[in-house]
Amino acid sequence: MKTKPTYVYVTYIATTPAALWKALTTTDLISQYWLGRMNISSWKKGSILESRDPDGELEWHGKILESKRPNRLVYTFDVVGRKEGPSRVAFDIEKHSAKVLKLTVTHDKFPDRSKIFQGIQLGWPKILSNLKSLLETGQAITFASKD
Amino acid sequence: MNPKPKFVYVTLITTTPEKLWEALTNPEFTAQYWGGTRLESDWKVGSFVDFRWRDKVVHHDTILESNPPRRLSYTFRPLHMEELLGEAPSRVTFEIEEFTDLARPEEKAVKLTVTHQEFAEDSKIFPMISSGWPHILSSLKTLLETGHAIVFKW
Numbered sequence: 444m445k446t447k448p449t450y451v452y453v454t455y456i457a458t459t460p461a462a463l464w465k466a467l468t469t470t471d472l473i474s475q476y477w478l479g480r481m482n483i484s485s486w487k488k489g490s491i492l493e494s495r496d497p498d499g500e501l502e503w504h505g506k507i508l509e510s511k512r513p514n515r516l517v518y519t520f521d522v523v524g525r526k527e528g529p530s531r532v533a534f535d536i537e538k539h540s541a542k543v544l545k546l547t548v549t550h551d552k553f554p555d556r557s558k559i560f561q562g563i564q565l566g567w568p569k570i571l572s573n574l575k576s577l578l579e580t581g582q583a584i585t586f587a588s589k590d
Numbered sequence: 591m592n593p594k595p596k597f598v599y600v601t602l603i604t605t606t607p608e609k610l611w612e613a614l615t616n617p618e619f620t621a622q623y624w625g626g627t628r629l630e631s632d633w634k635v636g637s638f639v640d641f642r643w644r645d646k647v648v649h650h651d652t653i654l655e656s657n658p659p660r661r662l663s664y665t666f667r668p669l670h671m672e673e674l675l676g677e678a679p680s681r682v683t684f685e686i687e688e689f690t691d692l693a694r695p696e697e698k699a700v701k702l703t704v705t706h707q708e709f710a711e712d713s714k715i716f717p718m719i720s721s722g723w724p725h726i727l728s729s730l731k732t733l734l735e736t737g738h739a740i741v742f743k744w
Contacts, residue, residue: 453721453724454601454728455728455729456728457732457736539742539743540742540743543740565600568599568701569602572601572602572731575731576602576604576731579735580604580736582604584689584692584699585692585693586689586693587691
């Protein structure tokens, strides 16, 4: 039985669900931890999401499928210039204690033999590690190169 | 054919390889982020590493590789739950890589890759460690970056 590739990343962050939701849905904050990218959307269900690189080029776009502040955000992930169809990204935010939450990122619905699936394996740990650092220390790692 | 279970976790930490190695091998540090567990060893290949939790030795594993501050590997076999004693030891490997392409040259950052493998297909330990490692590694990152580990409610 072949199973479609699924990527799951769990991290615990010393922050509140409200602060994390804000970091996930505010373009200025996103560019600080998402490797310089700007993700732009109204974040309402059904609306478009665009992700532009530091030069303003559109890299990927998606549609908001679910937006349940502050616990669940789901959107499609469609890379510009690739033949593969869109995959799906889900952020699930659960409170662990008064000061700590659990963030689970699930990136799935990739086609079989997806090339994009290979590419996201290092992208997500970089982005999510940076998100955690930004929320806990006020600063994220800035890489010199665009990637 | 089911592939053998393998757990891989990658995290980036604003620290140096030396400080991360210290945090992985000094029991005063491990106790802070590893749920109170002291990892005690001389960290030489072939030596034992004892996991001490509330004065009980809950692991008595063997160091397989030790290249400070880049690569550390040891066997993994919990001793404190009878229903798990039938499983053969698995293997944990920590790989530490330093980033050199940072925009701010005074900044330090490393990539830590933890690979936990050599489980049987029906391993009961595998789902436990898959849940445990994100707790431990998240707390380790917070300790190195803020000075305080995350303390979990169990």
